[in-house]
Amino acid sequence: MLTSDLIRPLLRFQDRNVSVALVDPQDDSLRATAQELIELFLSHLNRSQEAWERALTAYIGPRLDYVLVRGLAKVLSDGATFTPLQATHTPTVVRETMFAYGPVFSGSDMLHPVSRQSVLQSVAADLQLSTNDVESLLFADRHASYLLTDAGPAWTPEALLTRYNLELARGVLYWASQLTIEIADNYKDIWKFIKLFKLMFVAQASASGGYRIELDGPISPFVGATLRYGRQMAAFLPALFLCQQWKMQATVYPPQGRGAMNYQLDSTSDDLQSHFKRSGTFDSRLEADFAHEFEQKIGQRRGKWLLQRESDLLVLGDTVMVPDFVMVDRRNEQRRILIELVGFWHPDYLRRKLEKVRAANCSHLLLLIYKGLNVTEEDFQGITSEVLFFPNKPVMKDVLAKVEEMSQRIYGPAST
Structure with missing residues (x-):
């Protein structure tokens, strides 16, 4: 910056x-x-x-x-990338060896018998380096001495x-x-x-x-x-x-x-562009497959429900939860069912996910849980959200049935 x-x-x-x-x-x-x-x-x-x-x-x-x-x-x-000089001895070692010889002067005479050049030669011999290498390494840890090795974009x-x-x-x-x-x-x-x-x-x-x-x-x-x-x-x-x-x-x-x-x-500031990278459309193959199956079997132009990607979030105190998908009733956008796919096996991930689900206390959240995880229905006792287990991948017919059931219970009968 x-x-x-x-x-x-x-x-x-x-x-x-x-x-x-x-x-x-x-x-x-x-x-x-x-x-x-x-x-x-x-x-x-x-x-x-x-x-x-x-x-x-x-x-x-x-x-x-x-x-x-x-x-x-x-x-x-x-x-860009500026890189320190690479050598067998660090600048600190070179300086310590150099300074151990005491004060030096540009030339030698009766009052100043030790010249800088003679000390450079002695240090070079001690460290098995050339005098030019000693000169270069003496303050090579200063940023001014770093080499431009990559010019960047x-x-x-x-x-x-x-x-x-x-x-x-x-x-x-x-x-x-x-x-x-x-x-x-x-x-x-x-x-x-x-x-x-x-x-x-x-x-x-x-x-x-x-x-x-x-x-x-x-x-x-x-x-x-x-x-x-x-x-x-x-x-x-x-x-x-x-x-x-x-x-x-x-x-x-x-x-x-x-x-x-x-x-x-x-967002009307056209002269401003980000150099940050946007995340991919899906975080996992499981999410991509779910969206693909919905599109193939239901589609955005058929059926009652529309599928949106990460369009809602749940604020949970000092953090948030962004559900993977939202099912939106085509006839009334206020009727929304959040969907979160839980198919990752890492224990810490599951622990944090359960903590967020409990904190959300969200009745219109549907969790689709892979049966291969080390969790059971008992782990979700007391959770307001609905849970649907699947053996290999979510069955779209079952998901839509659960979404419809939740919609009727939460929002009442849909108007025709």
């Missing part, structure tokens, strides 16, 4: 709102700059990070757009500028104390990244559909400086772009000292 000094000059203020000055990835002059930087960066493969920084400084020279250039360069560096000027926009947008959240998002799809990925970046949340269903989620941190209510936690929210932001419909509103405290300000983004 960009450092804060590359974000601050680009913050824009209007009343109590803050935004950041994004760039146009289609601008010819910007694309030319991006192309030159990409070429300069690639020319430093297998050279030190220090050499790259010197070349970048020379490239910037008297340019007035140094904030942009350094920002683009930071994106290039963050996507195959950047194009447009891709680099687009990623730079993303880094600018997420950079405003460095100074955020709270983040509120509204989402209507892709719940599983959202929660995966909420957990990954260790964000605390409060979620509730939205009247317009989807969910409203407030992200907060354990320290923000107690201290004024929330930069560390703000960086976690900034790291999370690209996950939002994996959703088709989303809104974001944050309370931020810009370093210019203007107090609390409002920062907003939504």
